[in-house]
Amino acid sequence: MKNKSVHPPKWANRLLEWYCKPELFEDLQGDLYEYFERNLEAKGSRRARFNYVMDVLKFFKPYTVRKLEILGQLTQFIMFKNYFKTSIRSIGRNKLFSAINVFGLAISMSVCLLMITMFSEVKNYDRFHADHDRIHRVTNAQKYLNNEPNLFASTSILAGRRLKEEVPGLEAATIITRSFSADAKIGDNTFPFNAPWADNDFFKVFSFNLLRGDATAALSEPYSVILTDETAEKFFPGQDPMDQTILMNEQSYRVTGVVEKPPFNSHFKFSALISFSTYEQQQKQTEEDWWLNWHNMWSNYAYFKLDKNTTIDQVQARLTSIADDENSRQGQTKIFLSTQALTNIMSGPDLSNQLGESIGNEALWILGVLAFIVILSAGFNYTNLSIARSLRRAKEVGVRKVVGASKKQVFTQFTIEACIISVCSLILAYLLFFLLKPLFLNLSPEMQRSLKLEHEPIMLLYFLLFAIVVGISAGFIPSLFLSRLRAIQVLKDASTTRLFSKINLRKVLIVVQFTLSLAFIISASIANRQFKYALNFDLGFDTENVLNISLAGNDPYLTKAVFEQIPEITDISMSSHVLSTGNRYANQAKSEDGLDSATVYLSQIDHKYIPLMGHELLAGTNFVAKDRVEKEETVIVNETILNKFKLGTPEEAIGKVLKFGPTNSLIVQGVVKNFHYATLDSEIESFAFRHQPQNAQMLNLKIMSENIIDTRRKIEEAWLEFDEVHEFRGSFYDDRIEAAYSEFEVMFTVVGFLAFITITISALGLLGMGVYTAETRLKEISIRKVLGASEGSLIRLLSRGFMWLLLIASLIAIPSTYYLFDSVLLSDQAHRADIGVMELILGVMVIFVIGFTTIGSQTWKAAKSNPAQTLRSE
Amino acid sequence: MKGTNLGEFQELVLLTIGTLYPNAYGVGIKDEIRETTSRKVTLSTVHAALNRLEKKGLITSSFGEATKIRGGKRKRFFTITAYGLKTLQETRQQREQLWNAIPEQVFNVNWQV
Numbered sequence: 001m002k003n004k005s006v007h008p009p010k011w012a013n014r015l016l017e018w019y020c021k022p023e024l025f026e027d028l029q030g031d032l033y034e035y036f037e038r039n040l041e042a043k044g045s046r047r048a049r050f051n052y053v054m055d056v057l058k059f060f061k062p063y064t065v066r067k068l069e070i071l072g073q074l075t076q077f078i079m080f081k082n083y084f085k086t087s088i089r090s091i092g093r094n095k096l097f098s099a100i101n102v103f104g105l106a107i108s109m110s111v112c113l114l115m116i117t118m119f120s121e122v123k124n125y126d127r128f129h130a131d132h133d134r135i136h137r138v139t140n141a142q143k144y145l146n147n148e149p150n151l152f153a154s155t156s157i158l159a160g161r162r163l164k165e166e167v168p169g170l171e172a173a174t175i176i177t178r179s180f181s182a183d184a185k186i187g188d189n190t191f192p193f194n195a196p197w198a199d200n201d202f203f204k205v206f207s208f209n210l211l212r213g214d215a216t217a218a219l220s221e222p223y224s225v226i227l228t229d230e231t232a233e234k235f236f237p238g239q240d241p242m243d244q245t246i247l248m249n250e251q252s253y254r255v256t257g258v259v260e261k262p263p264f265n266s267h268f269k270f271s272a273l274i275s276f277s278t279y280e281q282q283q284k285q286t287e288e289d290w291w292l293n294w295h296n297m298w299s300n301y302a303y304f305k306l307d308k309n310t311t312i313d314q315v316q317a318r319l320t321s322i323a324d325d326e327n328s329r330q331g332q333t334k335i336f337l338s339t340q341a342l343t344n345i346m347s348g349p350d351l352s353n354q355l356g357e358s359i360g361n362e363a364l365w366i367l368g369v370l371a372f373i374v375i376l377s378a379g380f381n382y383t384n385l386s387i388a389r390s391l392r393r394a395k396e397v398g399v400r401k402v403v404g405a406s407k408k409q410v411f412t413q414f415t416i417e418a419c420i421i422s423v424c425s426l427i428l429a430y431l432l433f434f435l436l437k438p439l440f441l442n443l444s445p446e447m448q449r450s451l452k453l454e455h456e457p458i459m460l461l462y463f464l465l466f467a468i469v470v471g472i473s474a475g476f477i478p479s480l481f482l483s484r485l486r487a488i489q490v491l492k493d494a495s496t497t498r499l500f501s502k503i504n505l506r507k508v509l510i511v512v513q514f515t516l517s518l519a520f521i522i523s524a525s526i527a528n529r530q531f532k533y534a535l536n537f538d539l540g541f542d543t544e545n546v547l548n549i550s551l552a553g554n555d556p557y558l559t560k561a562v563f564e565q566i567p568e569i570t571d572i573s574m575s576s577h578v579l580s581t582g583n584r585y586a587n588q589a590k591s592e593d594g595l596d597s598a599t600v601y602l603s604q605i606d607h608k609y610i611p612l613m614g615h616e617l618l619a620g621t622n623f624v625a626k627d628r629v630e631k632e633e634t635v636i637v638n639e640t641i642l643n644k645f646k647l648g649t650p651e652e653a654i655g656k657v658l659k660f661g662p663t664n665s666l667i668v669q670g671v672v673k674n675f676h677y678a679t680l681d682s683e684i685e686s687f688a689f690r691h692q693p694q695n696a697q698m699l700n701l702k703i704m705s706e707n708i709i710d711t712r713r714k715i716e717e718a719w720l721e722f723d724e725v726h727e728f729r730g731s732f733y734d735d736r737i738e739a740a741y742s743e744f745e746v747m748f749t750v751v752g753f754l755a756f757i758t759i760t761i762s763a764l765g766l767l768g769m770g771v772y773t774a775e776t777r778l779k780e781i782s783i784r785k786v787l788g789a790s791e792g793s794l795i796r797l798l799s800r801g802f803m804w805l806l807l808i809a810s811l812i813a814i815p816s817t818y819y820l821f822d823s824v825l826l827s828d829q830a831h832r833a834d835i836g837v838m839e840l841i842l843g844v845m846v847i848f849v850i851g852f853t854t855i856g857s858q859t860w861k862a863a864k865s866n867p868a869q870t871l872r873s874e
Numbered sequence: 875m876k877g878t879n880l881g882e883f884q885e886l887v888l889l890t891i892g893t894l895y896p897n898a899y900g901v902g903i904k905d906e907i908r909e910t911t912s913r914k915v916t917l918s919t920v921h922a923a924l925n926r927l928e929k930k931g932l933i934t935s936s937f938g939e940a941t942k943i944r945g946g947k948r949k950r951f952f953t954i955t956a957y958g959l960k961t962l963q964e965t966r967q968q969r970e971q972l973w974n975a976i977p978e979q980v981f982n983v984n985w986q987v
Contacts, residue, residue, distance in 0.1 A: 024925075026937075026950075027899075027935075027947070027949070028921065029945065029947050031900040031901050031917060031921070031944070033943075033944045033947060034943060035917060055917055055918065063922065063925045064925075
């Protein structure tokens with residue numbers, strides 16, 4: 001038995017197993033095996049194996065081969081027509097149920113279509129760049145002591161330079177700095193001009209389409225400008241823009257290239273580019289080196305493209321060591337470098353100081369989850385109603401089974417029915433989608449800037465696929481349930497009710513549905529409350545009737561003189577930016593001895609600003625009016641800065657010195673009460689008013705007028721007379737603040753809308769269940785009525801079960817939503833409204849009213865019916 | 875009916891099953907036929923015949939115990955049914971009748987010529 005280990009060829013065995021009827025297989029294989037072993041001894045392994053294979057082939061005879069299964073599938077296929085027909089008939093027969101299903105699914109699907117389009121659009125952002133998967137950017141995390149780090153999309157020029165010089169394995173790296181702004185003079189015309197500075201490697205990293213000019217040199221010389229085709233057409237209509245001269249700030253710039261306008265799905269867009277060497281030259285002339293400081297990380301961006309053989313981890317390791325090197329020379333605020341993939345910018349984490357648009361993964365996640373919940377709710381409706389209705393279809397299943405339908409076939413039938421419903425809904429949903437799209441995009445200007453929600457034809461296929469998936473999932477449980485029915489039981493029992501009495505699933509689904517609806521209502525009202533809270537929050541200064549006007553590069557004093565003519569304007573002040581609306585500017589400040597340093601947020605104002613805005617001075621005095629050339633000597637600070645630099649009480653702080661930058665030692669002239677210069681999600685930190693009216697970008701007009709709108713028009717007319725180039729950009733302070741908190745408003749609108757949808761869907765489902773219950777228990781009700789039950793007691797009897805479910809739903813929803821908002825969603829808000837009992841109760845009230853109306857109306861109808869009518873036909 | 879007439883090979887298989895009783899199974903039957911008739915039969919022909927016989931109801935089969943040889947597969951043992959036995963006997967009677975009907979002279983002819 002030395003050949004014991006030799007076996008027949010495996011593939012032959014597999015072949016045998018494949019074609020042979022299972023009942024013959026064992027014996028056949030056994031015989032072949034025995035024969036094989038005998039051959040093995042007599043003729044050797046090769047011969048034995050050959051014989052085995054031959055025998056396997058010889059056995060391939062009609063009586064051994066199993067019946068073709070294609071035949072079975074063919075029947076399924078033939079039956080499709082039948083399934084289709086019966087489905088259509090049953091949909092037509094149950095008009096109410098079908099309408100509820102189609103309508104509910106359509107509404108929720110339209111929301112999902114919106115999300116699918118949005119996701120695919122966001123995913124396609126920045127993919128037009130060649131090798132987009134190798135392009136990354138450097139991001140910064142600024143960390144003060146052990147506080148939570150602040151994350152920025154921007155970085156320092158220093159980091160960008162060290163990246164270019166010291167990190168190996170990069171194909172190219174480019175530094176971009178925003179943002180140059182000036183008036184462009186071309187001949188006699190003047191245009192407002194905004195552009196980022198970009199260095200010469202810009203086109204090595206990005207594949208924006210350079211139409212004219214040399215990609216390798218267009219941005220190398222100082223005072224070079226690349227225009228987009230759109231800008232070029234505006235600046236030089238009908239002329240060749242190349243080598244033309246543009247005069248900006250008394251400097252002439254040369255046009256060295258024309259680039260195609262960045263496509264819509266580029267995360268950052270520009271109308272022109274200026275060579276970075278221009279910026280370098282200008283900064284060198286100032287003889288200050290703040291621009292190369294490690295902490296000057298507010299408006300610079302570094303993008304790089306990896307070599308094919310370099311991994312991002314290798315670059316990250318080098319960046320980490322560069323950051324460690326720089327941080328070792330820094331004080332308490334450290335900056336860490338990390339990277340972000342280009343394709344991840346649009347959908348990535350929320351970073352401050354974005355170069356362009358970013359929706360952020362948080363918003364995407366929230367929207368995705370909400371859409372899923374909505375479709376889930378509609379799916380539950382279908383499941384619920386189908387199971388309830390299956391009572392009627394049990395007989396059909398019974399007959400089908402008797403005639404020879406298999407479980408699988410019945411399952412297929414009902415799945416197809418679900419798919420038909422969902423595809424019908426899709427058509428309706430697609431129409432709703434177009435209705436919904438503009439509403440959604442109009443929610444906020446950012447959405448309009450970054451989303452189009454246009455879909456390519458291929459998306460229609462995705463939609464269809466989505467509808468079928470929805471159909472299969474929604475129809476899964478009812479199909480499974482119906483296919484499991486036993487023919488004999490179904491056909492024998494006249495009342496099949498018993499079969500269905502044990503199904504608790506329906507109740508569970510209703511509870512889940514209403515829990516979600518409740519959660520939505522509560523969320524919407526909490527978001528609304530937070531929004532109102534933020535608007536009415538006492539910021540620490542007075543914003544009423546203040547109109548902020550952007551100077552657009554005009555001289556503040558000249559502009560001020562224009563507006564002083566208008567009698568309704570009682571006072572005018574100047575400032576660098578509008579506080580409390582999200583914009584922040586900061587600089588490093590040091591104590592007099594240079595030992596303490598901290599980031600201090602700044603606003604540059606004139607002497608009129610503080611009284612106009614109604615800031616309360618705790619100590620010291622306001623700035624004194626000064627000429628524009630007079631040197632800046634004093635500063636007004638907030639309370640927090642006193643603690644940071646250990647300046648003592650406000651009174652003690654007056655007269656002490658703070659150093660801003662290398663040259664400015666400023667004496668504290670006044671201390672203002674803490675106020676909210678940023679949005680409410682951040683705490684109040686160190687803040688200082690600098691007395692630099694010459695740097696003003698805004699005028700703040702205090703208006704006293706009966707007719708505000710009329711006055712605003714007057715102001716606008718005055719502006720247009722004064723400056724023909726720039727459009728008038730002025731808005732009331734309160735409106736600006738409202739815009740700053742628009743995320744809450746957007747959230748309120750979205751959640752409110754989804755709440756409305758889920759409630760509608762749930763109510764529809766409840767209505768369906770009510771109809772079903774009333775129908776099936778009609779006889780019972782009639783008998784009870786004959787025996788003397790009152791209508792009131794009948795309604796109570798019928799609706800009690802549902803009310804219990806609603807009660808359970810609210811018991812689950814209230815604490816979980818409360819927890820969600822209290823500990824997760826609002827936890828990063830420094831100042832927030834308390835979640836009131838009213839919000840919680842209100843939601844429950846709404847749900848109960850809706851629930852009671854839908855159920856009550858049905859049971860009332862049943863209870864009112866004449867027992868003689870219903871009992872007669874037995 | 876089809877079943878009343880046995881084919882020559884089928885008759886052979888049926889008889890062999892009888893002789894091997896109660897241990898008649900595929901390979902065994904094949905070996906036996908080979909020995910007694912020295913005909914070259916293959917396993918598949920035997921199986922095909924067994925299958926037809928079983929379909930006609932002349933034999934039945936049952937699985938035996940699993941053994942270590944044959945790759946752990948069970949043997950399928952065949953036994954003749956009452957109907958099968960009757961068919962065999964009928965066939966034999968037919969043959970016998972025909973034998974008896976052959977005139978004596980046939981046997982006396984000198985075939986050597």
